[in-house]
Amino acid sequence: MKQDIILAGVGGQGILSIATVIGRAALDQDLYLKQAEVHGMSQRGGDVQSNLRLSSEPICSDLIPKGCCDLIVSLEPMEALRYLPYLAADGWIITNTTPFVNIPNYPEETALRAELQRLPHVIAIDVDAIAKEIRSPRSANMVLLGATASVLRILDPDKLRDGIRKVFARKGEAIVDTNIAAFDAGYAYAKEHLAR
Amino acid sequence: MAEKHLLLGDEALALGALHAGLSGVYAYPGTPSTEITEFIQNHPLTRERNIHCDWSSNEKTAMEAALGVSYCGKRALVCMKHVGMNVCADGFMGAAMTGANGGLVVTACDDPSMHSSQNEQDSRFYADFAMIPCFEPSSQQETYAMVRHAFDFSEQYKIPVLMRLTTRMAHSRAVVETGGLRDQNGLSFPENPRQWVLLPVNAKVRNEALIADHARFAETAEASPFNRLADGPDKSLGIIACGIAYNYLMENFPDGCPYPVLKVSQYPFPAGLARRLAAQCRTLLVLEEGQPLVETRLKGVFDSGITIKGRLDGTLPRAGELTPDCVRAALGLPDLPQHEASQVTVPRPPALCQGCGHRDFYTALNQVLKDYPTARVFSDIGCYTLGWLAPFHAFHTCVEMGASVTMSTGAAHSGVWPSVAVIGDSTFTHSGMTGLLDAVNSNADITLCISDNLTTGMTGGQDSAGTGRLESICLGLGVAPEHLRTIVPLPKNYPDMEKTIREEIEYHGVSVIICRRECIQTARRHAAKKQ
Numbered sequence: 130m131k132q133d134i135i136l137a138g139v140g141g142q143g144i145l146s147i148a149t150v151i152g153r154a155a156l157d158q159d160l161y162l163k164q165a166e167v168h169g170m171s172q173r174g175g176d177v178q179s180n181l182r183l184s185s186e187p188i189c190s191d192l193i194p195k196g197c198c199d200l201i202v203s204l205e206p207m208e209a210l211r212y213l214p215y216l217a218a219d220g221w222i223i224t225n226t227t228p229f230v231n232i233p234n235y236p237e238e239t240a241l242r243a244e245l246q247r248l249p250h251v252i253a254i255d256v257d258a259i260a261k262e263i264r265s266p267r268s269a270n271m272v273l274l275g276a277t278a279s280v281l282r283i284l285d286p287d288k289l290r291d292g293i294r295k296v297f298a299r300k301g302e303a304i305v306d307t308n309i310a311a312f313d314a315g316y317a318y319a320k321e322h323l324a325r
Numbered sequence: 326m327a328e329k330h331l332l333l334g335d336e337a338l339a340l341g342a343l344h345a346g347l348s349g350v351y352a353y354p355g356t357p358s359t360e361i362t363e364f365i366q367n368h369p370l371t372r373e374r375n376i377h378c379d380w381s382s383n384e385k386t387a388m389e390a391a392l393g394v395s396y397c398g399k400r401a402l403v404c405m406k407h408v409g410m411n412v413c414a415d416g417f418m419g420a421a422m423t424g425a426n427g428g429l430v431v432t433a434c435d436d437p438s439m440h441s442s443q444n445e446q447d448s449r450f451y452a453d454f455a456m457i458p459c460f461e462p463s464s465q466q467e468t469y470a471m472v473r474h475a476f477d478f479s480e481q482y483k484i485p486v487l488m489r490l491t492t493r494m495a496h497s498r499a500v501v502e503t504g505g506l507r508d509q510n511g512l513s514f515p516e517n518p519r520q521w522v523l524l525p526v527n528a529k530v531r532n533e534a535l536i537a538d539h540a541r542f543a544e545t546a547e548a549s550p551f552n553r554l555a556d557g558p559d560k561s562l563g564i565i566a567c568g569i570a571y572n573y574l575m576e577n578f579p580d581g582c583p584y585p586v587l588k589v590s591q592y593p594f595p596a597g598l599a600r601r602l603a604a605q606c607r608t609l610l611v612l613e614e615g616q617p618l619v620e621t622r623l624k625g626v627f628d629s630g631i632t633i634k635g636r637l638d639g640t641l642p643r644a645g646e647l648t649p650d651c652v653r654a655a656l657g658l659p660d661l662p663q664h665e666a667s668q669v670t671v672p673r674p675p676a677l678c679q680g681c682g683h684r685d686f687y688t689a690l691n692q693v694l695k696d697y698p699t700a701r702v703f704s705d706i707g708c709y710t711l712g713w714l715a716p717f718h719a720f721h722t723c724v725e726m727g728a729s730v731t732m733s734t735g736a737a738h739s740g741v742w743p744s745v746a747v748i749g750d751s752t753f754t755h756s757g758m759t760g761l762l763d764a765v766n767s768n769a770d771i772t773l774c775i776s777d778n779l780t781t782g783m784t785g786g787q788d789s790a791g792t793g794r795l796e797s798i799c800l801g802l803g804v805a806p807e808h809l810r811t812i813v814p815l816p817k818n819y820p821d822m823e824k825t826i827r828e829e830i831e832y833h834g835v836s837v838i839i840c841r842r843e844c845i846q847t848a849r850r851h852a853a854k855k856q
Contacts, residue, residue: 139673152331156500162331165497167440173711175675180497190576191497191569194649196661210667218662231676236669244669 131184132283133193135212138204139229140177143270146296147202148179150274154284154292155183165191174231176208183283202277204256204270205229206241213248221250223277223319225269227257252276252319259314268311275315279323286316327504334494337465337501338432339364341472346507348399348427349377351387353755354784355406356441357495358434362404363787374509380781382790383726383755384409388416388431395420395429395485396521398513400476407435408442408725410451412756420485421455422523422531426515428476429485434495437615437646441783443706443725445644447615452487452592456539459487459592460551461568465499467590471551473507478545483515484538491614492646494569543593551590554598559583563606565599567619570612573652594619603631610655611635614647676711682842683709685814686776687719689822690745697830700743701736705729705757707749708782708844720747727756730764730773737769743830746773751781754791758798764835765803772829773837776814778844786847799837808836815842 134151136144148164155162165180180193195214201222203209209224216222222245228238245251256272271293278286290309297305332340339361342350352362365371366378377394381387384405394401403413410417410433417431433448452459460475462468468490475486519527520534546552564582566574567589574582587602589595603609609631611620620635634640640655641647653660677684687709694700702720704710705728712719722732730753733746748757753775764771777795781787791798799809810829812822822840829836843851 140675152498156329156331161500163497163499165493166333167496173675173678173708174673176673188499189572190649191493191499191572192648194576194653194661196663207670208673211670213664213667216664218664232671232673234671236671240669244667248664 130283131182131186131188132199132281133197134181134183134200134202134281135193135198135215136179136181136202137208137212138177139208139231140174142204142229144177144179144204147270147274148181150271150289150292150296151181151183151284153295154288157291158284158288160185160283161188163188163191176211178208178212185283200277200280202273204273206245206253207236210241210244219250221252221280222248223252223254223273223280225256225273226253227255252280252322254315254318254322256315259318260311263310263314265307265311268308271308271311272315275312275317276319278312278316279319327502330501330503331498332465332469332501333360333496333498334462334465334468334490335360335434335496336364337469338472338488338490339368340501340503341469342402342430342476343368343370343376344503344506345428345473345476346400346509347376347402348509349391349394350402350404351377351381351391352404353381353384353387353409354781354787355409355434356784357436357490357492358404358406358409358432359784359787360495361402361432380788380790384413385416388413388420391429391431392416392420392423395425395427396423396515398427399510400428401430403429403431405433406442407433407446407448408444409433410446410448412726414451417451417485418455419523421457421535422528423521424483424515424531425479425485426483426513427510428479430472430475430479430488431485432488432490434490434492435615436492438492440492443723445615447618448487448489449592449615449618452489453618456535457484457486458542458546459489461489461590461592462494463569463571463588463590465494465497465501467551468494469501469503471590482538482542484542489568491569539593543596546591546593546595547597549591549595552595552598553588554601555582555586555588557582557584557586560585560605561608563587563602563609565589565602565609565611565619567613570614570647570652573647573649574612576649577653577656577658589619594622599623608632608634610640612641612647612652612655674714676714677708678845680845681708682778682814682840682844683712683776684717685816685819685842686774686822686840687712687717689814689819690747690774690826691717691719692819693823693826693830694743694745697743699741700745701733701741702745702747703729703733703736705746705748705752707752708778709747709749709776712747726752727760730757730760733771733773734760734764734767734769737771738767742770744769744771745830746771748773748775749782750775750777750779750791750795751789753795754789754798758802761799761804761835761837762802768834770833771835772826773835774826775837775839777839777841779841780844780847782844782846786844786850795839804835804837808832808834809839810836811839811841813842814840
């Protein structure tokens with residue numbers, strides 16, 4: 130079994146901490162993993178992505194081929210759409226709905242919404258609102274990870290919770306609890322969304 | 326005891342070097358190589374073993390310091406991005422002539438597709454040029470093992486070796502099994518001291534020896550555990566896959582490649598293995614990340630009766646990094662079903678951070694230069710290069726480290742006025758200081774603006790070599806004290822900043838304006854640490 134994930138967002142939004150938690154969980158579950166990151170110039174407020182590949186078998190390429198990506202996980206709606214040619218025919222998009230507008234020609238939100246609705250498997254979730262609701266506005270990325278866990282078949286959600294505990298352990302128990310709560314809120318939202 | 330770690334290619338190399346008995350790492354930050362040195366700086370073994378790990382001023386000083394370590398019999402690692410090879414080329418070529426005593430591994434991280442670079446030069450050419458071996462790993466696990474092998478090779482054959490990574494190897498994580506800690510070397514000096522004095526009388530002898538050694542390096546590549554000829558039933562095509570290109574090939578054949586494949590991760594290029602492949606296959610496809618080095622050699626000038634396919638005949642794109650997709654197309658396999666690209670998305674280029682001092686500096690500079698329509702502005706490599714983009718459009722050139730100072734000097738010599746140079750603090754101490762000395766000596770009419778954010782910003786905030794001493798450096802180089810000015814780039818200071826810039830443009834000689842405010846990224850980190 131394999132799952133290929135593209136993590137997308139804008140430089141500074143925190144996609145790499147999502148990758149770190151998934152990586153930790155994958156290591157504990159003895160999966161093979163490859164994760165290509167973007168560093169350097171592109172991090173300065175530009176679009177960023179990370180190719181994350183998980184598999185029970187050895188993985189060859191560090192990059193995901195076009196048409197093979199099982200999940201696009203994005204902290205920003207336009208960034209979710211940037212990688213469509215990579216998405217498998219039956220692949221999922223899990224995206225934050227709050228736009229990050231730092232360019233003058235950012236598209237109309239209605240156009241973005243229409244484009245997302247055109248696709249068969251989309252979980253659109255306002256992670257910023259949910260993070261605020263549970264009073265941990267800085268854990269929006271863990272809300273998104275929670276939503277992702279609902280369709281990330283290769284990893285057990287409990288392994289992801291363990292991953293959060295290990296990754297955030299040195300920041301103290303309160304931070305760990307906030308992030309777990311954010312994860313659970315995202316997970317619950319997505320489960321409810323999928324049931325509908 | 327084997328341990329499992331999730332490591333970037335850069336980190337696998339760093340840990341491999343630590344476990345191989347490293348005594349010092351010498352480097353200047355540069356994407357995608359920076360994380361090698363940072364990993365070593367943060368590793369407990371570094372303190373335990375007193376391993377040198379401070380940043381060097383530039384790649385040349387790094388290379389030469391490492392050669393000094395090697396001279397003393399200890400193991401040294403030099404790390405840089407590909408264009409750093411140009412800066413250290415003198416030391417690098419010299420090191421091939423002296424040879425190594427303690428293991429000396431030079432690591433160049435190439436950036437095909439120019440994700441964060443000004444060109445996509447291929448460092449394998451440098452190894453070839455210097456007649457030294459080159460290692461090019463295809464996986465993070467191989468990287469870890471290979472660096473140990475490279476150090477052993479360097480000591481056994483008394484020669485520096487080059488490790489070449491490319492962006493996708495340097496910046497991709499995978500699980501790596503590690504184990505086996507080697508002791509550091511003690512002091513020992515070269516057996517052949519004449520070789521380290523490159524007077525012509527010695528160098529001529531050494532050159533003959535190096536040419537003979539190069540033939541031995543080629544023999545080791547034929548038998549290398551990192552080079553492998555695998556058979557395949559379909560002889561209509563033979564494939565040569567170098568470095569990580571091998572992964573893109575195998576990605577496209579999950580059930581095994583039907584064609585014979587020569588995997589190459591150690592150079593000089595194993596010509597004997599390639600001949601064995603060509604004896605079975607009359608058409609060869611060369612997959613190599615970067616420039617078509619192997620392909621050009623195989624193609625040659627005269628018709629050998631073997632068809633060579635690759636970047637030069639359009640089978641693969643002529644430039645840019647390889648992907649599983651372009652390799653798939655080169656293999657003649659059909660595209661996988663995929664969604665069409667979205668028509669709604671627009672590019673999101675990188676930008677200077679909000680609140681960054683470079684922004685305030687460019688705002689003031691642009692305001693002043695409105696009154697000087699003949700002005701030319703020569704900029705340099707760093708975060709501030711983003712000032713070329715909207716909304717600043719602040720300068721005319723950006724070429725390579727330090728070129729702002731020297732190009733503005735040349736422009737002033739040619740009659741351009743005002744001739745303004747813009748350089749960051751770290752780039753200035755990397756390669757700008759000697760240029761400033763030239764400007765002073767010729768009394769060039771330039772205004773040099775050092776946008777000092779007290780760090781090496783673009784690569785993530787590493788120490789900058791001249792922090793706190795820029796004024797004394799400029800004075801020492803002969804800049805007149807009354808034309809060495811300091812300003813603080815903040816919106817409230819615009820009037821003062823503009824006045825200073827205007828005054829120094831109007832001065833006909835060398836002026837230096839140091840525009841100093843801490844990088845907001847490092848300032849935030851420092852504030853968080855204090856809490």
